[in-house]
Amino acid sequence: MKKSNKSALSEKAGVSKGTEAHLAPLGHRRTLKRKKQNPTALAQRILDGNKSALAQGITLIESTQPNHQNDANCIIASCIPHSGKSIRIGITGVPGVGKSTFIESLGMLLLQLGKKVAVLAVDPSSSLSKGSILGDKTRMSELTKAEAAFVRPSPSGNSLGGVARKTRETIVLCEAAGYDVILIETVGVGQSETAVHSMVDFFLLLKLAGAGDQLQGIKRGIMEMADSIVINKADGDNLKPAQLARTEFERAFHLFPPKPNNWIPKVLVASALEDTGIRPIWELILEFWNHTQTNGHFKRNRDAQNKHWVIQTIEDRLIQDFYHSPGIKDGLEKTLLAVQNKETSPFAAAERLLEVFKTKK
Template sequence: MKEQKGTEESALFVMDGVKGGHDGLSKISPKKFRKKKDDKFDLQKLAADIRSGNRIALSRAITLVESSNSEHKEQAQKLLQELLPYTGNSIRIGITGVPGAGKSTFIESFGTMLCDKGKKVAVLAIDPSSTLSGGSILGDKTRMEKLSRTSNAFVRPSPSAGTLGGVHKKTRETMLLCEAAGFDVILIETVGVGQSETYVRGMVDFFLLLVLTGAGDELQGMKKGIMELADGIIVHKSDGDNVNRARKTVREYKQILHFLQPATPGWMSTSLAVSSIAKTGLKETWEMICKFEETVKSSSFWDLRRSQQTKDWFHNMITDHLIESFYNNKDNKNLINDLEKSILHGDITVTQGVKRLFE
C-alpha cells in the first residue's frame, strides 16, 4: 500500500463509515456506505495502519475520536484502548502566545528543522475561538504550508470553534493517537484565551511561551500567571532592526523568571531570542528542550508529572460530567437563576440558596 503523506483533506470527509473496503481505508461517502448490523468495525486493521504510520488511517482515527456520534465514540475508545500500549514515547510540547506573536510561523520553522533532523513531528491546535484569533482550518493550512508538505510532519488543525471542554478532551486523545503512529515530537498550539493554557499545560511535558519585544506592554494583554506556566520563553521576531531589542527583552524575561517559582521542579525556566525568518535560535530552542528532558528525566518528576496529569484528567472529567449534567437539567437551571436573583437582591443567604437547590 502506498504511504500517504502530508495532507489529510481526504480523511476529513470519510467520517460516516469508518470501516472501508478491502484495505479498510478507502474513501467512502455517506451515501455509498451500506451499514449492516453485523458489520464489525475493523479495529485491529485501523490500529495496525495507524501504527505503521499511515496518515489517512491516523486522520480517520482522529475524526472518529472527535465525532459526537455515540457509536463512533465507542469505537474510538476501543481503538484508543488497543493503542494505549504504544503511546507515551514522544516529547509533548505546548506552545502559546498572544495573537500576533507568530506561533504558526515559529511552528513552521521549528517543525521543519526538526523534520530535517529526522524527527517525526505532529502539530495539534487547541483554539477555543478561532474567529477571535484569526486561526481556522484554512488559515492553519495556509500558514504552515511548508510543514504540511514535509513527509515527517502531520498537521492537524483545530476542527472548529467549540466548547473548550470538548476540544481539550479530544486533543489529549489525538495526542495519544499521534504517539501510537510513531511521532517523536508533539507540538500543541494554543491561544491565550480562556482556560486553554491551563489545559495544555496539563497535558504536556514542556510549555513554551512566545512573546515579542517590549515585554511589559506585550504581557499586559496576556492572561495572569501565564509566565509561571512556562518552561521557556521565546522572544520571537528577533530579526533585522529588532535583534538588539530582542536581546534586551530576553534579559528582562530572565530577570522576571528569577522572581517566579519554576514551572517544573528542578528546571530553571529560561528565555531565548528566535527568528523564524532568519532561522536563528531554533537550534538553541531544541537544545533547551533536550536539556530540559534530560534534567527532568534524571529526577523522577517526568513520570510523576505524566501520572499526575492522567489522574487530574480523570478527576477533571468526573467533575465536568457532574457539573454538566447538573446544570444541563432545565429545572435546575431555572431554579438556580431564581435563587441567584434572590441572593443578589439580599432576600436569602448563599447558604440558604444552596440548601433550597438541593432540597
Template sequence: MSVQKTNLSALNVKAGVSPQETISSNAIRQIKEFRKRQPSAQELIDGILTGNITALSRAITLVESTNPAHLEKATAVIKGSLPNANKSARIGITGVPGVGKSTFIEAFGKHLTSLGKKVAVLAVDPSSTISHGSILGDKTRMEELVKDENAFIRPSASGETLGGVARKTRETITLCEACGFDIILIETVGVGQSETAVHSMVDFFLLLKIAGAGDELQGIKRGIMEMADAVVINKADGDNIKKAQLAKVEFNRALHLFPAKKSGWTPIVATCSSLTKEGIGAVWQTISDYIELVHSNYYFAEKRKEQNLFWMIETIDEQLKTHFYTQPNTIELLESTKTAVQNNEVSPFAAAQILLDNYYKK
C-alpha cells in the first residue's frame, strides 16, 4: 500500500478576500489632482514656515531637481525660507560603510526627540556608477525613528557630487531649519571627499569607528582625524567592549599628535553601543559642551560666516560648469574634440583650450 506524500511549501497560494468598494471615485480623482498640482513658491514657503512636512518634502524635491526650469522656483523658496533658518545645530556624522551609522543615528535621534528636540536626518545614499541608481533604504534601517513625529528623515541619492553632498544638501539644511527642526544630522556616504564637503556645512563633525577590524592605527588618517571634533567607537557591546576600550586609548594617543583647533576645543574619544544605548547620552552631552564653548568664544558665528562664503564660491563654480556644458555650440564641438583626444590627434590640454576659446567667443 502506497502512501502519497503531500509536499508542503512556504509559497502556498491562499484564497484572498475581494476588497470592498470603500473609496469613492470622486475621492480618487481629488487625490490625483492634488498630486498633479504644483504648488507655487509662496505656497511652499508658507507650508514650510508652519511646519508642514509635505511642503518641506516637495520643496526639497524641487531643490534636488536637475531640471533647469525648476531652478528659479527653488531659488525663490530658499530665499523665502532663509530669514527663519540658521537657528539649528548642524552635526555631520561619518564613518566607513559597516560602522553602523544608520543604527547610531536612529539611537541618537531617538535620544534627542526624548529631550524634546526636533530632528531632521539628511541621509545620503551612494549612487551606482553603472546604473546611477540608489537604494535609498535609510528609512527602512531607521524604522523606529521614522515613526517619531518629531523626526524627519530624507534619504537622497549622492549622484555625481562630492561624495554625495554639495549645494543641494546645503540648501536642504536651510529648508529644514525654516521648518522648525533644531537639530540637523547629516550622514555622509563615508567614502571619497564627502567628509570634506560635510565638514564645510556643519558645526560639529563626528567620526564613527569600530574596534576589532584590524590594527587601530590603520584607521587614523590625518585628514579625517583633524576634521573630527569627536571620535566615537561604536558597537561597544558584548565581547567587543574590551576591544573598544583599547581602541579608545589608541585614538586618544593619536589625537594628541595633531595641532590645536581654532575653535579652542579639544577633541574627545568615547565609546557607545547603538544597540544597548550605552554612551548615547554622553555623546549628546559632548556636543552640547562644544556648542556652548564655540558660542562663548564667538567661533560659532565666525565659522558660519566662512561656510557661507565657501558655498557662495562653490555655487559660482558649479553654475559656470553647468552653463559651459549646456551650450549648444560647446556640446557639438565637445564630441569631435573627444574623438581627437582619444586618437592622440591633439593633447588633452590643447583640446580643453580649444573648447574654452570657443565658449568665450560667444
C-alpha cells in the first residue's frame, strides 16, 4: 500500500468500525514462540496497516529476548522512514480524573473526523500494582470496536526508562501503520509525566473541580509542562465549581514565564461522560499545531526529543550492561557490605566497581 504524505490534521468524513472489539493483544508472545517471524515481511504488513502485524511488532519491541530485540530493531529501521507524520498528544491526570472516558470521547470524535487513532499508555507500576491504567476496557468499549482505532495497554516492566523507551519505539510503528493521531496516557504519578512529555507534541492535564483548593498539591513542573488544562466531569452540580476552577487555573498560568514556543496555555471545561466540550479541545490542539508549525517550534521540539532519546537509550544500555557484567554481579554485594562496615567510602567503592566493569566487559 502506498503511504500517504498527507498531514495528520486534514479531515475527511466517516467512521469505519470493525465487527468485533480490537484491543491490541498482549498474547502474541505465544505466537512468536510457535512461529519464527520474518521481520521484513512483518514490517511490510505493518506498513500496509495490518493491526495484527502491528501488535506482533510491538510484542517484539517489548520482549527481552535477544533474538526478538534484533527482529524489533529491523522492523523499526524499516518503519522509521514512514513515521513522524502524526500528532502526538500526552494525556495525564491523577487516578479517578476520568482519563479512560475522556480518551474514549476524544477518540470517537477523531474517528468521526476521519482520523486513525492509536492509544498507548506509560505506567511502569502496572505490572506490580495491577493498576487501572487502560485496565477497565468497558470505559473504552466503543473505541476498541473501531477499525480505525488501535489500543495498547502499558508494556510490562518496573523501570520507567524501559517502559518509556518501548512506548517511544511503539509510536514509530503506529505512525508507520498509518495512525495519524497518537494518544499517550500516563498514570499521573511519579516521573511518568516527564517521560511522556519528552515524546509528545501537545501535553494535556486533566483536573477535577470541587476537591478543595484547586492549586493545592499540584506540582509546579506539571503546570509548566501542560499546554492545556481540562477541568473534566464538568456536569450537573460540578459545572459551576468547574467554571471557578477554570478561572483559578487561568490566573495561575499568567504567573509562569513564557513557554519557548510562545504558546499561552488555555484552560477548558468538559464532560467526557456527557460528551460535551470535547470538540473545543481538538480545535485547541489544531490551533497549537498551526502555531508551532508557523514559528518552527514543532520541528525543533521533535529534533530535541530525538536527541534526548538517543542519549537516554545510551545511558539505559550502559546501566544495563554494568549491572549484568559478571565482575559486577560477583563484587557488588561485597563492596556494598564494605561500605556499610566503613571499610571504604561510597565514592572509592564506586570507582573500584567502574574499574572492574571497564576491565571485564
